[in-house]
Amino acid sequence: MTAYAAIDFGTSNSAVCLGIKQKRRLVPLEQGKDTLPTAVFFNADEQHTAFGRQALSEYQAGYGGRLMRSLKSLLGSDLLGETTLVNGRPLAYREIIAQFLAHLKTAAETQAKGPVGPVVLGRPVHFVDDNPERDRLAESTLADIAREVGFTEVRFQYEPIAAALDYESKLEREALVLVADIGGGTSDFSLVRLGPGRAGREDRSADVLASAGVHLAGTDFDQQLSLVSAMPCLGLGSLGRSGKPVPAHTYFELATWHKINFLYAPRELAQAETLRPFYADERLHARLMRVLREREGHRIAGLVEDAKVAVANGGSTRIPLDFIEEALAAEVDEAGLNGAIQKAVSSIAATALETLKLAGIAPGGLDAIYFTGGSTGVRELRSAIAAAVGDAEAVMGDPFASVARGLGVYAGMLFGGKKTSVR
Secondary structure, X not given: OOEEEEEEOOOOEEEEEEEEOOEEEEOOOEOOEOEEEOEEEEEOOOOXXXXXXXXXXXXXXXXXXXXXXXXXXXXXXXXXXXEEEEOOEEEEHHHHHHHHHHHHHHXXXXXXXXXXXXXXXXXXXXXXXXXXXXXXXXHHXXXXXXXXXXXXXXXXXXXXXXXXXXXXXXXXXXXEEEEEEEOOOOEEEEEEEEOOOOOOOOOOHHHEEEEEEEOOOHHHHHHHHHHHOHHHHOOOOOEEOOOOEOOOHHHHHHOOHHHHHHHHOHHHHHHHHOOHHHEOOHHHHHHHXXXXXXXXXXXXXXXXXXXXXXXXXXXEEEEEOOOOOOOOEEEEEHHHHHHHHHHHHHHHHHHHHHHHHHHOOOOOOOOEEEEEOHHHHOHHHHHHHHHHHOOOEEEEOOOOOHHHHHHHHHHHHHHOOOOOOOO
């Protein structure tokens, strides 16, 4: 029987569940780990393409080339139909996504020791907020790409519903559960009735009471933290010679994962250079130009992300920036993180409450909140969601693999027969 796959193609990390009939398992993708950073590095020095941790390692080691992250953010955007310059040649953005999906498919087929045909792909509740046409386009484009790389049948399931299916295997009684899937690019919620008596049903549509989502999550937290910590070290917020703050556009781009590469283009470098007269302290402009010329933007973004994780549940840390200037560093603590992400957290918590309203459930009417996704490690976020929806048991799922496992359960229903057994 042909093997099938379930893929959680995430903004920050991806995972694959492989199935044959009703036997399913997560696929080791790199260094024995079940998750892979959603990153591609086109190594110009050694003329090869690297993925995941290897991509990040080669980039940070100083090899020349082009690093791409947050690939999922391209879906539904105007950029998806365009090309970008990669090591001297134009490459379509959709081809970059295709190469990453093909890498995941190859890993699954290596594990299966044969071809993998059908696939279930996870999708956020909204690829694009408040634009149904673009949202449909994002899904259809991802389906087309999956077929192009060799998947024979492509189906989709909402990521929070997939996480619910994974959680359900651990329940001993029926429960009304709000699944909070907060990843790198989107925050998605589903209100679902779960329980052992419902788990074997192929059609679960009546058990899904409501779903809602917003295009805010971990990469937005990274951006906001960068803007209040690392970017001021390069001049953001400083006063220029006119007494007004220096132009901020370049800093916002430099703090946004999927926009960093654009700043390295000759035209953008020249534009940044023209800003020098605006700076009262030219050392700040010099720091900014060094980052741009030496392509250190992703390095800073990675350090900011590490700092976010380090203080997400308390404490403080330093972002070392001594590769820009000796002894340069930015201090970060939990209070600073919470202040930076307050607006985004409020919007995410409001979306959680909206999910309950859509189902006609009052705050306090839940049995549990099931948290999954890498960004649920932020204590302030979990507290805000819990406060918005009322008292309920808070349950922490696997932040990076719950969705992939749940997608595997759904794929088993579609492609492996009706009886289910998960390991």
